[in-house]
Amino acid sequence: MKLLNRLLQGIDPIQIHGQDNVAIQSMTADSRQIRRDSLFIARQGVQIDGHAFIEGAIQDGACAILCESMPSSIPDGVTVIQVVNSHRAYAMLAANWHGNPSKDLQVVGVTGTNGKTTVATLLHKLYMDSGIKSGLLSTISVHIHNEQLPATHTTPDAWDIQSHLAAMVTAGCKVAFMEVSSHGLAQERSHGIHFAGALFTNISRDHLDYHADMDEYVAIKKRLFDQLPSDAFALVNLDDKHGETMLLDCKARHFTYALERPASYKTKILESLVSGTLISINTRECWLQIIGRFNAYNATAIFGCCNLLGMVDSDALQALSALQGVRGRFQRVMGPKSIMGIVDYAHTPDALDNVLSTLKELRQGNQRIITVIGCGGDRDKGKRPQMALIAASESDYSILTSDNPRTEDPQAILRDMEQGLDAVIKRKAITMADRAEAIKLACQQARAGDLILVAGKGHETTQDIQGVKHNFDDVQHLKDNLQSIHG
Structure with a gap:
């Protein structure tokens, strides 16, 4: 239990309607978690506005509401605190609740x-x-x-x-x-x-x-x-x-x-x-x-x-x-025949360019660089052609594939990526929507001593397809394919 006026320390309300010395049993910005004598924080989200749930929160037992817009009616015994920024106030409330x-x-x-x-x-x-x-x-x-x-x-x-x-x-x-x-x-x-x-x-x-x-x-x-x-x-x-x-x-x-x-x-x-x-x-x-x-x-x-x-x-x-490296950040996967795989989270043009530049500096003799790269769905589409161009330009061979397509069509993402490739560069790249098959192909194409970069997902162990998360680990796929093909 916390006193409301103690929780409000460091917050400068526009106004407070009701008593500020009420006892608060819990605080939440999720209306589904309201209990008796809760403080409900109404926040404007990207898709949902918490202000729409104020009335329901009061009905479910909230004794105090923090919001940016005052509700049209306030029942007796309910305290309402109006602030400029609910997100900012929520963070301060959380700090105060836990004793800073x-x-x-x-x-x-x-x-x-x-x-x-x-x-x-x-x-x-x-x-x-x-x-x-x-x-x-x-x-x-x-x-x-x-x-x-x-x-x-x-x-x-x-x-x-x-x-x-x-x-x-x-x-x-x-x-x-x-x-x-x-x-x-x-x-x-x-x-x-x-x-x-x-x-x-x-x-x-x-x-x-x-x-x-x-x-x-x-x-x-x-x-x-x-x-x-x-x-x-x-x-x-x-x-x-x-x-x-x-x-x-x-x-x-x-x-x-x-x-x-x-x-x-x-x-x-x-x-x-x-x-x-x-x-x-x-x-x-x-x-x-x-x-x-x-x-x-x-x-x-x-x-x-x-x-x-x-x-x-x-x-x-x-x-x-x-110190050794972090999982999924330029993580080395050694295979038979001195083939070295690299798994990296590089999911921006700059990060991909940095990783490929490093591989080019490290390679010796006739070592080739083979890159597997995808771009995430429901994210910045503008970087897709840039990522494809960097992969194809800086590698000897590149495979454009799926990352986390989320709710988008993987083929549509690949078409966006291909927009960055001219006719000459395109000869060094192919598209393959199935990420598992793309990694397998990269391993099949590799010769002794080659370098294989699998980029975009790094430490992640799932792949998001139409809202369903499927088990998928780049490191494990790379290890298994290198061993089965070249072992």
Whole structure:
């Protein structure tokens, strides 16, 4: 039980109709979960407006309503709080309900188009390996010290975020690393979190099915830095043209990292091999087990974050060199005859280009690159031809296939992808809607020593077709086919 006026701390209502000292037994934004003496938060969603359920919530026992638009009639004994932004207020309510756990943790938010999962996950792994209890909120999973839970969204619902943070405090965690997506920022899910720092990886085209344009996408990413307190740190990739934008009007302490430009944390790639990468960060050498230029950026961000959180540099570098990659992020799958498969989540043009550029740098002699790539349904259609062009141009042979078609016709998605290919490039690509068959064909086409990239789904273990999730694991399909065909 919580008193309503305590829950409203940090929220500036337009008006309150009724008593603000009522006892609240539960709070929810889902009208189906209303119980006696609940607080119901009416939010405007993408498809459903919670305000339409206010009357029903009151009938089901809600004693208080938080909303943006006042209902036409308010029964006696019901308190209504009107606010400017219900999403923002909901996040603050969730923080207050759980006792503002972020104030007892060093929470670091990681945002950007690519690299969020790798950076956040490896930071968590590094701290755990160093004997420091830590938590993780990522696309792949939620970790509360040693306990692992499945993740449903890059940035969970505000209630779930605060619940997880509270559990981390209870478990004795000292630090938490959290992916912060543009969807989560647009819906104010991270509002009410006291961030110790924020980290920006990069921005390239993504989520334009949700955001109006790139300007809006960048502006929403910047919200994370706009909300940082003065005692926090802001660490940004200075080689990305949007890095400096993130720091504009940011009250936190400013720090940068880069491979090209002078920065607080400057990295040079000394050697790049299929077994790892030798880099120097601020002239101190470090051997990485992760591969590629993009991972050199990720490693630099990780080191910078460790330094800013107070870890001794030598300890951070030693722990960094011990880290292995994240599932579904440039994950190597070794097959017979020295054929190497790579499974990667690359689902944006920039990410795909980065992975293929790395493979081209690593290949030797007559090694060929064979790429299997699809584009998700019900998502930004504009990137489909770009993805196909990059795959076909940068590979010796490419197979365009399904990703998660969702409610779209897979053949229609493939036709969109083919729009990016001219007659010459098209000779290096074929289309095959069945992803399993596409991976099998790639393995059949491979010769000894070739490189096979299966991109787009990474860590995912299901494929969404017409609302039904079917078991599908790129890594397992690749392993099985390489063994059966070449073993």
